[in-house]
Amino acid sequence: MKSIKFKYLLALALMLTLAISCTKDFEEINTNPNAIDINKMHPDKLLANAIEGIADRVFDVWLGHEIGSCWVQHMAKVQYTDEDRYVPRNSVINMVWTDLYSGPGIEVQRIYELGDSLGNQNYQGVALVLKSYIFSVLTDLYGDIPYSEAFKIDSTLVPKYDQQELIYIDLIEKLKYANSILKEDGAPIEGDILFDGDINKWRRFANSLRLRLLMRISYHAEYHDYIRDEIDAMISDAATYPLISKNSENAALNYLGSYPNNHPLNETYKTRDDHRVSKTLIDAMYDPNNHDHPDWRIVVYAEVPEAGGFWVGLPNGLTSAKAAAYLGNGITRTSKLGEYFRRAEAPGMFISRAEVCFLLAEAKYRGLLTAGAETAQDYYEMGIKESYYQFASEIVSKVPLFYTEYEALSTTAESFYNDYMANGGAWDDSKALEKIYLQKWIAMFDQGLQAWFEWRRTGYPQLTPAEDGLNNGRIPQRLRYPSDEYSRNGKKLTEAITRQGEDDLNTRVWWDVADN
Numbered sequence: 332m333k334s335i336k337f338k339y340l341l342a343l344a345l346m347l348t349l350a351i352s353c354t355k356d357f358e359e360i361n362t363n364p365n366a367i368d369i370n371k372m373h374p375d376k377l378l379a380n381a382i383e384g385i386a387d388r389v390f391d392v393w394l395g396h397e398i399g400s401c402w403v404q405h406m407a408k409v410q411y412t413d414e415d416r417y418v419p420r421n422s423v424i425n426m427v428w429t430d431l432y433s434g435p436g437i438e439v440q441r442i443y444e445l446g447d448s449l450g451n452q453n454y455q456g457v458a459l460v461l462k463s464y465i466f467s468v469l470t471d472l473y474g475d476i477p478y479s480e481a482f483k484i485d486s487t488l489v490p491k492y493d494q495q496e497l498i499y500i501d502l503i504e505k506l507k508y509a510n511s512i513l514k515e516d517g518a519p520i521e522g523d524i525l526f527d528g529d530i531n532k533w534r535r536f537a538n539s540l541r542l543r544l545l546m547r548i549s550y551h552a553e554y555h556d557y558i559r560d561e562i563d564a565m566i567s568d569a570a571t572y573p574l575i576s577k578n579s580e581n582a583a584l585n586y587l588g589s590y591p592n593n594h595p596l597n598e599t600y601k602t603r604d605d606h607r608v609s610k611t612l613i614d615a616m617y618d619p620n621n622h623d624h625p626d627w628r629i630v631v632y633a634e635v636p637e638a639g640g641f642w643v644g645l646p647n648g649l650t651s652a653k654a655a656a657y658l659g660n661g662i663t664r665t666s667k668l669g670e671y672f673r674r675a676e677a678p679g680m681f682i683s684r685a686e687v688c689f690l691l692a693e694a695k696y697r698g699l700l701t702a703g704a705e706t707a708q709d710y711y712e713m714g715i716k717e718s719y720y721q722f723a724s725e726i727v728s729k730v731p732l733f734y735t736e737y738e739a740l741s742t743t744a745e746s747f748y749n750d751y752m753a754n755g756g757a758w759d760d761s762k763a764l765e766k767i768y769l770q771k772w773i774a775m776f777d778q779g780l781q782a783w784f785e786w787r788r789t790g791y792p793q794l795t796p797a798e799d800g801l802n803n804g805r806i807p808q809r810l811r812y813p814s815d816e817y818s819r820n821g822k823k824l825t826e827a828i829t830r831q832g833e834d835d836l837n838t839r840v841w842w843d844v845a846d847n
Contacts, residue, residue, distance in 0.1 A: 374445040374454050375522030377438045381461060382525050383592070384435035386584045386679035389468060389780060391595040393423045396606065399779025402806055403772070403786050404611035404794050406668065406779070407645040409654045409661050411605050416648045417802035417836060425813040427472065432481065436465055440482045453520050453530055456513035460537045463502045463509070464681065467544060470498050471784045472810045474840040475827040477820075489820045492827035495841040499548050503561070506541040510534050510572060525584055531573065536582040538565055539575045539682050543781075546690050547788055549699060550844045562694050563702040575684045578721050582681035593675035600673045607665040608633040611794060613644030615773065623734070624754035627747040630729040631722045632776050633666040641733070642666050648797015671725050672777050680778050685721060688714030689771035696763050708758045711767055715756055718774035719748040765791055787839075790847035807836035808843060 389395055397414040400406040408415040439461045446454030469476050478498045480490035515530045526532040542565065545558045565572040575581060586594040613633060616626035619641065633642050638660065645657060645665040658664040671677065692710035694700035705713075719726065723744035730747065731738035741747065759766055768791035775782040786794065787808055796806050812834050816824050832838040 374442045374449070374451075375520070377442050377445075378454070378457065378520070378522035379524050381435040381438040381442065382523075382584060384430070384438065385461065385465060386586075386681075387595055388427065388430050388434075389681075390679040390777075392599040392603075394427050395779045396596060396599075398423075398810075399781075399783045400777070401609075401647060401779075403779060403783040404609040404647050405776050405782060406606050407609045407647045407649075407654075408605055409607045409645055409657075409665065410651050412649060412651050412654055412799075416650070416797050417800050417805075417807050419807075419810065421814050424810055425815050427810070428469070428813040429815070431465055431469055432477075435461070437482065439465065449518075451518040451520070452512040453514060453517045453533075456509040456530075456537070457520060457523070457533055459505050459509035460533060460540065463506050463537075463544075464540060466498065467502055467540070468780065470495050471547075471780075471840065473812060474809055474831050474838070477823075489823055491823050494830070496548075499544060499842065503541055503544050506537045506544070507561075510537045510541075513537065525582065532580055532582075535573045535575045535580050536682065538572050539582070539687050541565075542574065542687060542690050543682060546694060546699070547784070548842045549694075549697070550788065551842065555699065558694075559699050559701065562691075562700045566691075566700060566702040575682065575687050578684050578717060581678075581683045581721070583678040583683070584681070585678050586676050588675045594677040594679065596668075597673055597675040597677060600668075604662070604667075606668060607645035607661070608642075608668060610644030610646045611792075612773070612776070613642050613666060615769070615792070617642045621754070624750060626751055626755070626773065627726050627730060628719065628722060628773070628776075630669075630733060631671050631725045632669045634669060635733070636664045636666055638663040646798055648800045650799045653799065671722070682781075683717070683721060683774070683778075685714050685718040685774040686771065686781075688717055689767055689774065692767045693764065696767065707763060707767070711758055711763075711770065712752070714767075714774060715752065715770055716745070716748050718770075719744045719751075764789075768792065787843050787847070788845055790845035793847070802836055805837055806847075808839045809836065811835060 393414075396406060397408065398419055401408060401415045402417070413420070439458045443455050443458035443462070446452065446458060466476070466478060470478070474495050475492045476495075476498070477490035478493040478501070480487050483490070513530050513534045517530065520528055520530075523529075526536075542562065545561055548554055549558055565574060569576075586592060586597075590598060613629070616629040616632070618625070622641070625642075629642055633644075635641055636643050643658070643665050645654060645661055649657065654661050688710045691700060691705075692707045692714060695705065695710060696707035726744050726747055727742055730741070756770070768785075768789045771785060772782055772792055775785065786792070794806060796802075796804050800806075812824060812828075828834050831840075
């Protein structure tokens with residue numbers, strides 16, 4: 332953190348020096364009319380860059396795909412399998428920390444400050460939502476992190492590490508405040524590549540993210556009354572606290588069709604072929620003995636193997652030699668990531684309507700939501716249906732490629748949803764939470780980090796650790812702190828480790844109390 336803040340301080344000092352040293356006449360003679368005036372405010376430029384910067388890091392191959400998706404067993408590695416065997420490289424851990432703090436982290440802080448200077452609370456509200464998202468990812472990855480002093484460059488270059496419990500409560504309250512200052516009839520914002528300036532959608536993002544964070548701390552019984560009151564208020568007063576209510580309101584960045592604005596996985600897959608869909612996920616969605624009734628989302632999630640046949644997953648955490656030799660040739664006999672997710676314009680999903688429904692289903696079942704007429708089963712079924720609708724056109728167009736008999740029988744995603752609900756997806760009172768958690772895990776495919784965070788919280792689905800894993804037979808519960816922090820901010824880091832526990836992959840963060 333020291334070097335990050337030093338660079339920022341240096342930049343501010345340079346701007347101040349330039350402003351003082353220039354005379355009025357010199358400015359008039361030497362001003363380029365086409366240049367950006369450093370004395371003017373450009374939150375729109377920062378906003379576009381911050382949104383894509385967050386998405387590029389969260390959904391990239393290293394963090395989102397190989398750590399998140401492999402550790403939660405959505406994906407597996409068929410070669411260069413270290414990450415799948417729980418050996419994250421130090422350079423990636425350092426990069427994640429530095430990129431989120433020094434890139435979009437500083438940018439959203441500056442957007443908030445500029446919004447205040449401009450008297451534009453909508454910029455401030457948007458900045459708070461993005462800042463809350465960034466810090467929720469950072470604390471879920473590491474536990475205690477610099478938070479309250481993270482960007483106070485005028486007072487400290489060695490910020491303290493705040494306890495995760497305090498960070499979470501503050502994030503939840505900040506999101507509630509963001510919702511209150513975001514006004515649809517307020518000053519417009521520009522540079523919004525997420526929602527194109529639609530403030531109502533930013534409010535829905537804020538409240539849906541708040542719902543996620545409330546449920547993430549929900550296994551701490553001392554917060555049950557607080558959580559119930561907050562969620563009940565959202566459901567009782569949807570006008571004041573709107574949630575994402577349909578897929579068109581999903582918080583998803585729609586990438587563009589060419590570099591550098593294409594989806595990070597699209598760029599990776601141009602030159603790499605290291606990944607396959609996990610056997611754990613394939614087995615949950617497709618049973619060869621019930622071939623005519625799979626979970627139809629599989630036609631979007633996975634390709635059939637190059638060698639032919641239907642979907643085959645790769646076990647997680649094999650050595651590179653064993654993965655390459657799996658079923659005779661793991662490269663050709665296992666399923667690649669679906670073409671939809673390898674496209675340049677594939678979406679980067681921050682939070683979806685399906686996830687909101689599953690969170691509400693869990694809250695209702697556990698007594699953390701008492702308002703409203705919907706039952707836990709209602710929300711559960713809505714969650715699966717919204718997940719199907721999220722991929723509606725893809726399902727309808729791809730199913731006939733594998734099941735020609737359906738070409739003339741069905742043209743809607745709802746018909747495939749109905750088939751699935753009648754053949755494996757139906758609600759089961761005796762296994763309610765297990766069903767909710769399983770379906771959320773399936774619906775959050777390609778959202779590797781959040782799926783891994785949720786698995787850590789709930790313990791479902793019950794995953795078998797990597798066959799050749801190098802973490803004492805355990806799936807990691809967090810990332811180690813970056814090695815750079817030991818030299819930059821060693822004293823404060825040591826205090827956090829003393830409080831939190833040993834700095835390794837198995838030390839649980841505060842909210843993680845699941846039996847897994």
